[in-house]
Every structure is written in C-alpha cells, then in structure tokens.
Amino acid sequence: SINIPKIYKTRIEEGVVKGLYPSRSEAIRVAIREFLYRELKFIKELFE
Numbered sequence: 001s002i003n004i005p006k007i008y009k010t011r012i013e014e015g016v017v018k019g020l021y022p023s024r025s026e027a028i029r030v031a032i033r034e035f036l037y038r039e040l041k042f043i044k045e046l047f048e
Helices: 006-017 024-046
Strands: none
Touching: 006 024
C-alpha cells in the first residue's frame, strides 16, 4: 500500500469513475510508468 495526499486520491478516483482507468491501481501504474519514462528520457538527453 501507499500513502498519498487526499487530493491525489480524489483525482485518481475521478479518473476511474469517468472510465479513464479500470481501477485505482491501474491509474497509479500508468502515472508511475509515465513519470519514469519522462525522467529516464531527461537523464538520457542530459548525458548525450
């Protein structure tokens, strides 16, 4: 389990209710995946 601010939980739940994500877990997985993609891309570009 993770602890996140209430506003994040609310926004994630809104995404689930609107059908953007099938579950809160999937919304969090997507967010982590996109974050890591951006960060790794930034680091790669930094050292090119």
